[in-house]
Amino acid sequence: MEITGKTKIMFVLADPIDHVRASAVMNAYFASIGDDLAVSPIHVLPGDLGQAVASIRLMRNVFGFGVTIPHKTCVIEHLDEITPTAQLIGAVNFVKRTAEGRLVGDNLDARGFTASLAQHEVAVRGRKVLQVGAGGAGRATAFGLAEAGAGELTIMNRDDGKAHALAAAVAAHYPATKVSAGRAEARSFDLIVNTTSLGMKPDDPLPVDIEGVGAGATVSDIIVNPAVTRLLARAAAQGARVIGGRPMLDAQMALVARFIAR
Ligand SMILES: NC(=O)c1ccc[n+]([C@@H]2O[C@H](COP(=O)([O-])OP(=O)(O)OC[C@H]3O[C@@H](n4cnc5c(N)ncnc54)[C@H](OP(=O)(O)O)[C@@H]3O)[C@@H](O)[C@H]2O)c1
Structure with missing residues (x-):
């Protein structure tokens, strides 16, 4: 995979990080559909979640990030909006960053x-x-x-x-x-x-x-x-x-x- 300045970047936020497989699944999927997109796991401790999310908001080539244990519920307070589905379930597992830098959480499970x-x-x-x-x-x-x-x-x-x-x-x-x-x-x-x-x-x-x-x-x-x-x-x-x-x-x-x- 060649990652360049044109590549769309995504992350998976987790703690611990060793078990994370979603990034590999996403990279394989986006490669299979010919999308220039790369996903990296990021190890974020619960106490650092707010700062990490605020930083991602500033990263203009980031299109979104997956959220896994233990951040699925805590991430909600750091977002601008969550979908009705995420509201109902009470947890978010994926966040998109819009072109304007708004963070919208959904639950795709x-x-x-x-x-x-x-x-x-x-x-x-x-x-x-x-x-x-x-x-x-x-x-x-x-x-x-x-x-x-x-x-x-x-x-x-x-x-x-x-x-x-x-x-x-x-x-x-x-x-x-x-x-x-x-x-x-x-x-x-x-x-x-x-x-x-x-x-x-x-x-x-x-x-x-x-x-x-x-x-x-x-x-x-x-x-x-x-x-x-x-x-x-x-x-x-x-x-x-x-x-x-x-x-x-x-x-x-x-x-x-x-x-x-x-
Ligand atoms: N295929 C997918 O796309 C996908 C997506 C999300 C999650 N998962 C998988 O789903 C599983 C659960 O994830 P989660 O996020 O829901 O975890 P979670 O919020 O920690 O919930 C764990 C569940 O397992 C029960 N449990 C744990 N240990 C138990 C034990 N010793 N005896 C009986 N029940 C026990 C818990 O019961 P209590 O409420 O009594 O603690 C609770 O119902 C994980 O294997 C995860 O990898 C798969």
Whole structure:
């Protein structure tokens, strides 16, 4: 890749930085569509976030920046505007810098997730969905599933209070979806989605018991690395359809390209 004065520059802000893969995915995507754009991870400590964002505002060849752990919520106070989607989810994962230097935050996780399901012809409309996890990504996927017309959405999380709070927030905006929180038997759902971080380490326990889940059901795990988590391997062995986290990340690339277009 040749980076010149004409190259559009983007960043990914994170702390820690070692795990960041989004920059590599973005560079590969923009190279594949022939866009002269380069993305670099930037290690920014939480206490320095305001100054880092203020500096980026002054960089006229910067078109935007991704935001990951732990900055997704804290970055909002440093921006000029956030989209209604980011407002609803309460977190931003991508910021565009307009030609005038305005910083606009969006959350592309929800649309990336539902786009990845659609690309794999996994139906959501009218279906019974069990979501495990109610963290940052889980907030996005829950709103995305309701937006995509899920008939029933049950949210199960280690911290049950967070599951109930998320269920109430989703139900308030999407009355057509029957939303609830608490423990449930995975076998009675059409689509089971893991949004917890359980599965990133090889010795992690399964995030949910999928006994009885087989052909006819889809199991999705949004973890990107490993590509096939223990949950997905088990589900596939039982005959269920499986989908990993990489398609969700990939689907966000086209959304980023559209978002930063000036
Ligand atoms: N594919 C993509 O494009 C994409 C996008 C974003 C995130 N992700 C992935 O999604 C995962 C979650 O990210 P996040 O930003 O939502 O993290 P987060 O905000 O820290 O949330 C973590 C979630 O995992 C649960 N959890 C963590 N450790 C647990 C344990 N030992 N037992 C049971 N539950 C546990 C948490 O439950 P509590 O609420 O009880 O703590 C919470 O629901 C990560 O693997 C991340 O890489 C993928």
